[in-house]
Every structure is written in structure tokens, then in C-alpha cells.
Amino acid sequence: MTRWTAWLRQREVQLAFILALLIAVIALRAPVFLSARSIDNLLTDSAILVMMVLAQMLVILTRGIDLSVAANLALCGMVSALIGKNFPGLPLAFVLIATMACGLALGALNGALIGLLRLPPIVVTLGSMSVFRGAIFVLSGGAWVSSHQMTASFIGFPLERLFGLTHLVWFAVAAALLGWHLTRNTRFGRELYAIGNDPVSARYVGVPMARRLFSVYALSGLVAGLCGYLWVARYAVAFTEIANGFELSVIAACVIGGISIAGGVGSVLGAVLGALFLGVIANALPVVQVSPFWQSAITGTVIVVAVVLNAREGKRAGKQILLRHESRVESATPTTPGATTAREVRA
Amino acid sequence: MSELTSGPAKHRIADGAGFGWGRLLRRWETLLLAVLALVIVVGTIGLRDFLDPYNLADATFNFSEKALIALAMALLIIVREIDISVSAIIAVASVAMGYANTQGVPPLGLALIGLGVGALCGAFNGVLVTRLGIPSIVVTIGTMSLYRGIALVVLGDQAYTNYPPALSDWGQGYWAGIPREFVVLLVFVALFALLLHGTTFGRRLYAIGSNPVAARFSGIRVDRIRLALFILVGTMSGLAAVLLTARIGSTRPNIALGWELEAITMVILGGVSIAGGAGTIAGVLLAVFTLGMVTYALGLANVPGIIMTIVIGALLLVTITVPALLLRWRGGAPRR
Numbered sequence: 001m002t003r004w005t006a007w008l009r010q011r012e013v014q015l016a017f018i019l020a021l022l023i024a025v026i027a028l029r030a031p032v033f034l035s036a037r038s039i040d041n042l043l044t045d046s047a048i049l050v051m052m053v054l055a056q057m058l059v060i061l062t063r064g065i066d067l068s069v070a071a072n073l074a075l076c077g078m079v080s081a082l083i084g085k086n087f088p089g090l091p092l093a094f095v096l097i098a099t100m101a102c103g104l105a106l107g108a109l110n111g112a113l114i115g116l117l118r119l120p121p122i123v124v125t126l127g128s129m130s131v132f133r134g135a136i137f138v139l140s141g142g143a144w145v146s147s148h149q150m151t152a153s154f155i156g157f158p159l160e161r162l163f164g165l166t167h168l169v170w171f172a173v174a175a176a177l178l179g180w181h182l183t184r185n186t187r188f189g190r191e192l193y194a195i196g197n198d199p200v201s202a203r204y205v206g207v208p209m210a211r212r213l214f215s216v217y218a219l220s221g222l223v224a225g226l227c228g229y230l231w232v233a234r235y236a237v238a239f240t241e242i243a244n245g246f247e248l249s250v251i252a253a254c255v256i257g258g259i260s261i262a263g264g265v266g267s268v269l270g271a272v273l274g275a276l277f278l279g280v281i282a283n284a285l286p287v288v289q290v291s292p293f294w295q296s297a298i299t300g301t302v303i304v305v306a307v308v309l310n311a312r313e314g315k316r317a318g319k320q321i322l323l324r325h326e327s328r329v330e331s332a333t334p335t336t337p338g339a340t341t342a343r344e345v346r347a
Numbered sequence: 348m349s350e351l352t353s354g355p356a357k358h359r360i361a362d363g364a365g366f367g368w369g370r371l372l373r374r375w376e377t378l379l380l381a382v383l384a385l386v387i388v389v390g391t392i393g394l395r396d397f398l399d400p401y402n403l404a405d406a407t408f409n410f411s412e413k414a415l416i417a418l419a420m421a422l423l424i425i426v427r428e429i430d431i432s433v434s435a436i437i438a439v440a441s442v443a444m445g446y447a448n449t450q451g452v453p454p455l456g457l458a459l460i461g462l463g464v465g466a467l468c469g470a471f472n473g474v475l476v477t478r479l480g481i482p483s484i485v486v487t488i489g490t491m492s493l494y495r496g497i498a499l500v501v502l503g504d505q506a507y508t509n510y511p512p513a514l515s516d517w518g519q520g521y522w523a524g525i526p527r528e529f530v531v532l533l534v535f536v537a538l539f540a541l542l543l544h545g546t547t548f549g550r551r552l553y554a555i556g557s558n559p560v561a562a563r564f565s566g567i568r569v570d571r572i573r574l575a576l577f578i579l580v581g582t583m584s585g586l587a588a589v590l591l592t593a594r595i596g597s598t599r600p601n602i603a604l605g606w607e608l609e610a611i612t613m614v615i616l617g618g619v620s621i622a623g624g625a626g627t628i629a630g631v632l633l634a635v636f637t638l639g640m641v642t643y644a645l646g647l648a649n650v651p652g653i654i655m656t657i658v659i660g661a662l663l664l665v666t667i668t669v670p671a672l673l674l675r676w677r678g679g680a681p682r683r
Contacts, residue, residue, distance in 0.1 A: 113664070113668060117668065117671040117672065118671070119667055119668065122621060123621050123663065124667070126611065126612065126615070126660075127612075127660045127661070127663035127667075129608075130608075130612075130656040130659055130660025130661075131656075131657050131661055131664065133657075133660075134653050134655075134656040134657030134660065135657065138654070138657070142651070142653070240653060245605075248431075248488055248491070248492070251488055252489070252492065255488065255489070261482045261484055261485050262482060293496075293503050293504075293600075294500055296492050296495050296499050297492075297493060297496025297497055297499065297500050299492045300491070300493025300494070300496050303485075303493075304475070304486070304489040304490060307479075307481045307485050307486065307489060308479055308481070310481075311480060311481045
């Protein structure tokens with residue numbers, strides 16, 4: 001296999017091509033989609049999703065899942081809106097720190113239950129999702145915080161521009177760079193992959209499972225908290241139901257980006273592309289004059305097609321007994337040792 | 348640490364222990380029964396009209412349809428799978444019924460269409476999971492979006508109404524003062540209990556959930572059973588769609604939104620292990636009643652619905668956390 005075909009076989013490269021193709025098709029029908037303004041809109045609209053997807057990726061790498069992110073975002077958004085409403089004199093930095101601290105605390109709660117008590121992530125975050133969502137109502141008394149109750153600087157910050165791009169986009173860029181550094185260059189990131197690939201082995205080689213799982217859910221909460229303020233300020237409103245069901249968009253973007261729910265597989269590039277894919281679909285529909293009612297059906301089709309395409313590579317253990325047996329036999333014949341171990345781990 | 352030392356013990360096959368009061372008291376179902384009794388006692392003392400038979404009968408409307416899905420979902424979770432798309436299946440099945448109704452299909456036909464569409468959606472999930480080996484949570488997140496999207500595309504901001512009275516009777520009617528939906532639920536509880544605890548098929552589900560590879564080696568057709576369960580969950584969602592449509596008499600695209608999480612909560616609270624291989628229908632039924640009674644009591648006490656989501660979420664968290672904490676205290680390995 002030449003270097004070129006190997007490069008073309010990478011999931012991220014294929015996804016990038018499909019995304020480019022999608023944009024090209026949309027641009028053919030509506031050239032305005034490629035205007036600077038429209039692209040600026042697209043990036044700004046996708047920024048929160050990109051950040052949430054990056055954090056969710058770290059969780060999914062460890063074979064976990066965090067269903068509570070949207071409720072966490074909404075709760076921290078409400079907290080920041082109430083701070084902004086009741087203490088308009090406070091500097092914005094304080095709001096940012098408060099919303100992140102709120103998210104961190106909520107994420108740490110998940111992390112403690114999942115990391116220290118080894119409870120199943122899907123159950124814990126399902127429960128905390130309901131609790132967080134209900135807590136917004138308790139906190140706000142069911143009332144809305146709307147734009148006239150927030151200060152101009154509170155609302156304006158996410159859409160202010162720096163070097164031509166909105167702050168939202170810069171946040172997403174920073175998150176992507178940080179995520180890239182974390183997954184590629186740090187021991188923390190490598191250990192997340194190790195946990196997802198094989199938790200038992202990871203423990204044997206001394207990965208501190210409890211601490212890593214705790215940190216990864218706390219980090220997911222921190223990002224959700226930050227996005228909470230950004231969401232509320234961007235849309236200039238906070239109420240109980242904001243971002244309802246957003247957790248499933250986040251997970252869907254992860255799936256499209258080739259991050260394996262079975263753990264241990266995924267990259268920052270894939271996550272960003274997956275999020276942009278959903279962003280392009282959402283932003284393109286009005287441009288090409290398709291009814292927004294189609295969005296859910298198209299998203300669903302894209303997810304199903306994406307997982308079917310990805311399924312050719314990574315098949316699950318359990319039903320694949322015979323194939324697994326074959327790969328063992330194969331591995332006895334001389335091949336490169338690296339390739340064999342990779343295959344064993346996948347199987 | 349603990350996980351490593353518990354490794355060998357997992358593979359030891361001991362004789363089944365005999366009957367013992369201590370073991371009975373430590374069962375999950377006993378804990379749930381105690382919680383349910385507590386809710387009923389507190390409700391009876393604290394709230395007027397809590398034990399009013401008419402009130403109690405009407406309270407069953409709130410959970411009967413979800414519980415029907417939870418029964419099938421329990422079997423699916425026992426074999427380590429999950430179906431997030433159930434509420435979207437309800438939407439599609441209900442839309443199909445609404446469309447058929449505008450074409451003049453009789454009530455029995457409507458019900459069959461609801462069930463059939465549910466079974467088809469379940470079969471599509473099952474084929475993707477078993478043939479392509481994709482994790483079921485991923486497949487059903489995708490199909491959830493797809494099925495709900497189909498309902499949105501067909502209906503937009505419209506709604507189907509004007510269902511025939513013969514259909515509405517199934518959702519709103521009573522038999523001897525007991526809501527028909529609740530009778531349907533009890534019949535299916537009996538059927539599912541028989542299926543899971545009284546047949547070889549049921550035994551095989553536990554075998555698959557405990558160890559799919561070993562189950563396959565022992566001659567169980569794992570994938571065929573998985574596929575059958577996805578179709579079963581789809582059909583039960585179709586049944587829930589028939590009853591729900593009959594009860595509320597209209598179909599909107601956002602029908603039953605978020606029900607998948609409530610059904611899964613019922614199953615998990617009922618003591619079915621998300622890791623597979625453990626759980627009983629009795630546990631699920633007790634969880635359904637507990638959640639139903641908590642919701643009913645809060646409703647009588649005029650607590651807003653959103654607060655109930657806190658209570659339900661907290662109930663789920665506490666019931667899984669407390670046993671884990673107790674085990675940790677005693678120095679044992681946390682299970683589940």
C-alpha cells in the first residue's frame with residue numbers, strides 16, 4: 001500500500017472529502033453559501049457544538065458517555081444569566097469564571113460517581129441530566145431571563161470580533177488546539193486512549209483509572225459550563241428548556257467524526273469535522289430553501305450512513321468469533337508485529 | 348485494585364444457594380418494594396385523596412404506555428443492547444396511523460398499522476446492529492433522528508386528529524372501573540414474566556448478557572435473538588403508539604418526546620444491569636409503580652412537572668449509588 005492510499009483510507013480524510021463535496025453541491029445550488037458572510041455565520045453557529053464535541057470525544061475515548069452535557073450547559077447558562085441580571089456591575093471575567101466553576105462542579109459530581117464508585121456512565125449521566133434540568137427550574141422559578149435584563153457587554157462578548165472572527169470562533173479554535181495538544185502530546189491524553197482500548201490492561205500498566213475518569217468528566221462539565229454562558233449570551237435568552245436534546249447532537253457529531261463508542265478510537269480532526277458537518281447541514285437548509293422540518297431526517301440519514309461506512313473497519317467482538325480466530329492464525333504467519341497487535345486490540 | 352482481584356471469582360461456578368431470609372432481604376426487588384411502601388405510606392398520611400380509587404385508576408394512564416416499552420427494553424438491556432429510538436418509533440407509527448385514518452382505514456386496521464410500522468422500525472435497527480456489528484446506541488441515536496425526522500417531514504407544523512371512537516376507547520376506556528390501558532399492561536407483564544423467567548428463550552437472554560461469546564459457543568443463535576428483541580421493542584413501541592394516539596386523539600411530530608429516557612430509567616431503576624445478564628420483570632414492574640406513585644403524589648401535592656424530573660433523576664442516582672457505597676464500605680468490590 002502506497003503512502004497515498006494509506007492517507008486516503010484515513011477516516012478523517014474521507015470525511016473531509018465528503019464534507020467538501022457536500023459544500024460544493026450546496027454552493028452549486030446557492031453560490032451565496034460560499035460568501036464570506038455565510039461562512040462567518042456557519043463558523044459562529046458551529047463553535048459551541050465544536051467545543052462540546054471535543055469534550056465529549058475525550059469522554060467517549062474512555063468508553064464512557066456524558067448525556068448530561070446539554071442540561072449542564074443550560075443550568076450554567078441560567079446561573080450566568082442570573083449573575084448578569086442581578087449583579088450587572090460585575091466584570092465579565094467573573095461571569096466566565098463562575099459559569100466554568102459551575103460546570104466543573106456539576107461535571108465533578110458525575111466524575112466522582114463514575115470514577116470513584118465505578119458506576120456505569122450512561123446511567124449516572126442519565127440521572128444527573130434530569131437533576132440538572134430540574135435544578136434550572138428551581139433556580140429560576142420557571143421565569144425567563146431575557147435580553148433586556150442583561151447588560152450589553154454580557155450579550156455582546158461572544159459576537160465581538162478579534163482579527164475578523166467572532167470570539168465564539170476563537171474559543172472553538174483554542175479548544176481544538178488544546179484538544180489536539182492533549183490527545184497527541186500529553187500523558188493524560190494517551191492514558192485516555194489506553195483506558196478505552198482495554199481498561200484491564202490500562203490498570204495493569206498503572207493508569208490511575210479513578211483519577212483519569214474523574215478528570216475527564218470534570219473537564220466535560222467545565223466545557224459545558226463555558227458553553228452555557230456563550231449560548232445564553234449568543235441567543236440573549238435563558239430559560240429551562242434551552243439546548244434541550246443538544247446532547248444527542250453532540251454525540252451524533254462524534255459518531256459522524258469517526259469516534260468509536262466502543263472507546264479508544266477518535267481524533268480531534270474527526271471531532272471538528274463531525275461538528276462542522278452538522279453545522280453545514282443546519283446552515284445550508286435555509287440557503288437551498290429546504291424546509292427546516294427536513295433537518296432531523298437528513299441528520300439521521302447522515303448518521304446511519306456514517307456508521308455503516310465506519311462499520312466496515314471496526315466490527316465488534318462477540319459475534320465475530322470465527323473472524324477473530326482467523327486473525328490469530330494469520331498473526332502466526334510472519335507479518336509486521338505492529339500490525340498484528342493493532343488487529344488483536346481491535347478484535 | 349478491586350477489579351483485578353474480583354477477576355477469578357467471576358469464573359467460579361458455585362452451587363445455587365438455598366433459600367435464606369438474609370438473601371431475600373438483600374434483593375433489589377425488596378429494596379424497591381420498601382421504597383414503594385414508603386411512598387404509599389407518606390402519601391396516605393400527607394395527602395388527602397391519595398387512596399381514592401378513582402384517582403389511583405386515573406394515575407395509571409401516566410405510565411402504562413411507557414411501561415409497555417420498558418418491559419421490552421428490559422429484555423434488550425439484559426442482552427447488553429439498548430434502543431434510544433423508541434419514542435421516535437412512536438412518532439412514526441402514530442403518523443402512519445394518522446395518515447391511514449385520513450384514507451378511511453377502519454380502527455382495527457389502524458392498530459395493525461401502528462404495530463406493523465413499529466415492528467419494521469425495530470427490524471431496521473436490529474438489522475443494522477446484527478448484520479453490520481454497529482453498537483446499538485450509535486445505530487439508535489441515528490435512527491431516532493431519522494424516524495423523528497420522517498414524522499416532521501410528513502406533518503410539519505400540522506397534526507392528525509379525528510380518530511374514530513372505537514380506537515379512542517382503547518386509550519380512554521375502562522373495564523369495570525379499571526383503565527383498559529392498565530389491563531393491557533398487566534397482561535403484557537404476565538406474558539413478559541413468563542417469557543423471561545419461564546422459557547429457555549429467557550434463559551438464553553441471561554446467557555447472552557453474561558457473556559455473548561460463550562453464549563455463541565454454546566450454540567445460542569445470538570444475532571437472531573438480538574434481532575428478534577429489536578423487533579419486539581419496535582412492536583411494543585408500536586403498541587404504545589396505538590394506545591397513546593387513542594388516548595390523546597391527535598398526532599403531532601413531537602409526540603412522546605423524551606420517552607426513551609423515561610423508559611430506560613424505569614428499566615435501570617428496576618435493577619436491570621446496564622452491563623447485561625441481570626434483572627427481573629418483577630423489578631421493572633416495581634420500578635414502574637414506584638415512579639408512577641411518586642409522580643402521582645407530587646401531582647396531588649401540586650408540584651410542577653419539572654420538579655418531578657429532579658426527583659426521578661435523584662431516585663435513579665441514589666438507588667445506584669447507595670449499594671455501591673455500602674459495598675465500598677464493607678471493602679467488597681463494587682459490582683454493576
